[in-house]
Amino acid sequence: MNRVEAALTAAGGLTLAATLAATIIPAQWRGATVGTLTTLVGLAGAAAGCWALSGETWHASFPDLLPLAGVEWAVDALSGWLLLLIGAVTAVVGIYTIGYADRSGRGPAARGPLAVLPLFAAAMLAVPAAGSVSTLLWTWELMAIASLLLVVVEHKHSDAARTAGIWYAAMTQAGFVALLVGLSWLAAVSGADSFHGIRAHAAALPAGVRDGVFLLCMVGFVSKAGAVPLHPWLPRAHAEAPSHVSALMSAAMVKLGIYGVLRVAFDLLGGGTRWWWVLVAAIGAVSALYGILQAAVATDLKRLLAFSTSENIGLILLGVGMAGLLAQAGQPAIAALALAAALLHMLNHAAFKSLLFGGAGSVLRATGTRDLDALGGLSRRMPSTTLLVAGGAFAAAALPPSNGFVSEWLLLQALLHAGTGGGTVLAVAAPVAVAVVALTAGIAVATFVKVVGTGFLARPRTAAAADARESPAGMLLAMGLAAAFCVALAVVPAVVARPLRLVLETMRLPQEPLAAETVGLRLPQVGAQLWPLWLTISLVGLTAATATVVRAFGRTRRRARAWDCGDGPLTARMEYTATSFAEPLQRVFDDVLAPETDVDVTPVKESAYLVSAINYRLRIPDRIENRLYRPLIRAFVTIGTAARRLASGSMHRYLAYMLTAVIVVLVAGVWR
Amino acid sequence: MSLIRKIREVGPVAEPAGPSPAAQPASGDLKGSVQVRHVDAGSCNGCEIEIGQAFSPVYDAERHGLRLVASPRHADALTVTGPVTVNMAEALRKTFEAMPQPGRVVAVGDCARDCGVFAGAHGIHGAVDDVVPVDMHVPGCPPEPAAIVAALRGLSGR
Numbered sequence: 074m075n076r077v078e079a080a081l082t083a084a085g086g087l088t089l090a091a092t093l094a095a096t097i098i099p100a101q102w103r104g105a106t107v108g109t110l111t112t113l114v115g116l117a118g119a120a121a122g123c124w125a126l127s128g129e130t131w132h133a134s135f136p137d138l139l140p141l142a143g144v145e146w147a148v149d150a151l152s153g154w155l156l157l158l159i160g161a162v163t164a165v166v167g168i169y170t171i172g173y174a175d176r177s178g179r180g181p182a183a184r185g186p187l188a189v190l191p192l193f194a195a196a197m198l199a200v201p202a203a204g205s206v207s208t209l210l211w212t213w214e215l216m217a218i219a220s221l222l223l224v225v226v227e228h229k230h231s232d233a234a235r236t237a238g239i240w241y242a243a244m245t246q247a248g249f250v251a252l253l254v255g256l257s258w259l260a261a262v263s264g265a266d267s268f269h270g271i272r273a274h275a276a277a278l279p280a281g282v283r284d285g286v287f288l289l290c291m292v293g294f295v296s297k298a299g300a301v302p303l304h305p306w307l308p309r310a311h312a313e314a315p316s317h318v319s320a321l322m323s324a325a326m327v328k329l330g331i332y333g334v335l336r337v338a339f340d341l342l343g344g345g346t347r348w349w350w351v352l353v354a355a356i357g358a359v360s361a362l363y364g365i366l367q368a369a370v371a372t373d374l375k376r377l378l379a380f381s382t383s384e385n386i387g388l389i390l391l392g393v394g395m396a397g398l399l400a401q402a403g404q405p406a407i408a409a410l411a412l413a414a415a416l417l418h419m420l421n422h423a424a425f426k427s428l429l430f431g432g433a434g435s436v437l438r439a440t441g442t443r444d445l446d447a448l449g450g451l452s453r454r455m456p457s458t459t460l461l462v463a464g465g466a467f468a469a470a471a472l473p474p475s476n477g478f479v480s481e482w483l484l485l486q487a488l489l490h491a492g493t494g495g496g497t498v499l500a501v502a503a504p505v506a507v508a509v510v511a512l513t514a515g516i517a518v519a520t521f522v523k524v525v526g527t528g529f530l531a532r533p534r535t536a537a538a539a540d541a542r543e544s545p546a547g548m549l550l551a552m553g554l555a556a557a558f559c560v561a562l563a564v565v566p567a568v569v570a571r572p573l574r575l576v577l578e579t580m581r582l583p584q585e586p587l588a589a590e591t592v593g594l595r596l597p598q599v600g601a602q603l604w605p606l607w608l609t610i611s612l613v614g615l616t617a618a619t620a621t622v623v624r625a626f627g628r629t630r631r632r633a634r635a636w637d638c639g640d641g642p643l644t645a646r647m648e649y650t651a652t653s654f655a656e657p658l659q660r661v662f663d664d665v666l667a668p669e670t671d672v673d674v675t676p677v678k679e680s681a682y683l684v685s686a687i688n689y690r691l692r693i694p695d696r697i698e699n700r701l702y703r704p705l706i707r708a709f710v711t712i713g714t715a716a717r718r719l720a721s722g723s724m725h726r727y728l729a730y731m732l733t734a735v736i737v738v739l740v741a742g743v744w745r
Numbered sequence: 746m747s748l749i750r751k752i753r754e755v756g757p758v759a760e761p762a763g764p765s766p767a768a769q770p771a772s773g774d775l776k777g778s779v780q781v782r783h784v785d786a787g788s789c790n791g792c793e794i795e796i797g798q799a800f801s802p803v804y805d806a807e808r809h810g811l812r813l814v815a816s817p818r819h820a821d822a823l824t825v826t827g828p829v830t831v832n833m834a835e836a837l838r839k840t841f842e843a844m845p846q847p848g849r850v851v852a853v854g855d856c857a858r859d860c861g862v863f864a865g866a867h868g869i870h871g872a873v874d875d876v877v878p879v880d881m882h883v884p885g886c887p888p889e890p891a892a893i894v895a896a897l898r899g900l901s902g903r
Binding site: 631633634636637638639640641 | 816817818833835836837839840842843846
């Protein structure tokens with residue numbers, strides 16, 4: 074038996090066991106059992122991914138399992154990359170669930186959410202393993218429905234969760250329709266359902282079909298990836314879902330959107346025309362900038378992390394788009410480097426985002442709020458969580474020596490070496506992309522300084538923050554594991570060099586962009602080197618040495634109270650809040666963000682010149698949502714209300730509709 | 746164009762600097778550069794106007810290495826004016842403690858020395874010397890800008 078097959082079969086069996094366990098085991102042990110089994114599902118998936126990345130492939134088809142097309146599995150290196158990513162995230166989330174789902178048997182520990190959680194993980198593992206159009210569509214829909222059920226776990230108590238569920242359901246189903254049409258069209262024209270059949274026919278397809286299939290698939294995949302402008306579901310669903318589900322969705326599920334783009338555009342269609350890749354890169358650039366700007370001004374911790382996901386997806390799409398453009402322009406070596414950067418960033422983002430959402434879950438559990446303006450002072454009460462979140466924030470800000478830095482460095486190397494030989498479009502796109510990455514990285518630093526500085530340091534601003542308690546060991550262990558992945562990817566990124574080469578081969582770019590030195594990375598095509606381990610050691614060593622020298626030889630330090638202008642004492646109301654910290658940025662990007670301010674002055678009864686109260690409200694709405702989606706929703710509501718007249722409630726009329734429909738179908742059939 | 750012409754026509758307005766003073770005993774190792782934080786401990790604002798003039802283009806204290814700063818954390822010396830009121834006594838003490846040590850205190854004006862006409866009045870805590878240790882006095886009600894500059898030059902030695 075093939076090792077990949079064995080691991081995936083084990084994952085499937087464990088999923089069934091976990092779902093069964095969630096339904097029959099009493100509340101006291103339910104969370105721990107399901108969490109452990111989900112961890113095992115994740116480990117099995119990650120093992121399958123590792124074996125696939127070591128060069129093993131697996132192909133199997135079960136034509137009788139489902140009606141019409143059957144089920145077909147095909148695992149290659151690209152699938153392996155995603156299996157490893159999803160498996161590792163699932164393992165982390167499984168451990169997190171052990172601590173998060175307490176013994177009460179309510180909320181995230183209830184029967185339903187715990188039964189769906191392993192199903193969701195398994196559906197995500199199944200998507201990259203799908204080897205035919207119909208299997209991909211089945212698993213995709215299973216994943217969408219499972220995640221939707223998990224998003225609306227809190228629907229009884231929270232209006233916001235219900236709204237988030239409706240947005241998510243509508244957008245994911247609209248995306249699915251686009252995907253269904255696009256992939257069915259592709260399968261119909263190429264006369265094959267399985268991926269290897271489509272691959273064989275793809276080159277001979279007419280250009281119009283290829284363009285149409287690409288556009289439809291882009292709509293489906295990009296909406297799942299949460300890239301701007303198909304993002305409005307993402308900040309809602311990520312914010313309202315229970316935190317372990319947010320971690321799964323943000324760290325793993327959105328990556329499947331990227332997987333879809335890679336699979337269809339690079340692998341199945343074998344690359345495309347130039348405007349495809351300009352489109353992908355443009356979506357990436359807009360998404361990166363808009364995402365990080367919204368994250369910088371967000372005060373809801375989970376909404377901030379969700380917009381940061383949009384930003385990172387944008388960076389990945391930018392890398393993918395530029396890779397396609399470079400490959401088009403006859404520079405496969407640099408293209409492979411850009412694609413390698415995008416793939417590595419998927420892994421890095423999964424590692425630090427599962428850590429950060431875990432931290433957000435800990436904060437939410439300890440204080441009952443996600444509002445950064447109401448937090449503060451958590452570093453005293455929750456030292457371990459604070460340390461872990463600070464590590465995740467460091468990676469998300471892409472500062473050296475973090476794992477986020479490694480992949481952004483690779484992306485910048487690829488963009489800077491794009492050169493001018495590839496035509497006007499590339500010569501214009503590459504510098505613009507460099508500027509986008511640089512601006513994004515800069516604002517990301519401000520954003521994550523805000524998260525740690527106002528949320529965790531300083532003094533508690535509310536009683537809830539002051540009474541926070543440290544999370545249980547399970548949650549801390551899961552976050553520690555995610556942090557360990559971050560550190561490993563930061564210090565020895567060279568381990569991915571060989572697997573990356575295999576992944577690039579499946580995408581028809583047989584190049585070796587990274588050469589692994591013992592502890593460093595060498596980019597043979599551009600002559601650049603990075604030694605993350607030495608970078609880490611020297612940075613840590615220098616800091617420690619400076620501290621030691623100052624302590625040993627510096628003057629004795631006088632302890633003085635914080636300067637309070639001679640008044641005092643300082644209170645938590647004088648601190649920087651998340652809003653005030655982001656205010657300068659919000660001013661600079663006023664034209665993009667278009668904040669809505671509302672000043673309400675109430676004078677005293679006796680005189681209009683004496684003020685009794687001033688009410689100041691600031692809202693930074695999602696502008697794209699207001700401009701693009703609100704009119705659309707209004708139009709749908711109008712059409713829906715108008716169409717209501719057709720459904721009068723009269724049974725006779727409905728029978729007449731059915732009869733008419735049957736006649737029309739029969740006539741249309743005969744006509745052909 | 747007319748602005749540049751005006752500047753040329755007006756020419757330098759600063760008073761002649763005069764020779765460098767002998768270093769005062771209070772100056773210590775402050776040679777050349779002194780950062781000054783001003784505290785109004787209850788003054789009638791007469792002394793503030795004169796201190797403002799001392800740092801104006803005419804008396805130009807900055808050419809002697811003197812600079813007004815916005816926080817005692819940045820300051821080498823405090824200038825204190827006025828009799829110290831009850832409400833400002835604690836703030837003055839805290840301001841002195843917030844300075845990097847050793848910090849110098851220059852009491853500017855007669856009120857700062859002995860409360861002047863306000864001595865014994867309601868709400869007066871005492872002279873500056875009763876709250877923080879004073880290194881130099883600048884007499885006058887109010888003292889002339891030239892006298893303030895001369896006293897501060899004693900600290901910077903320029």
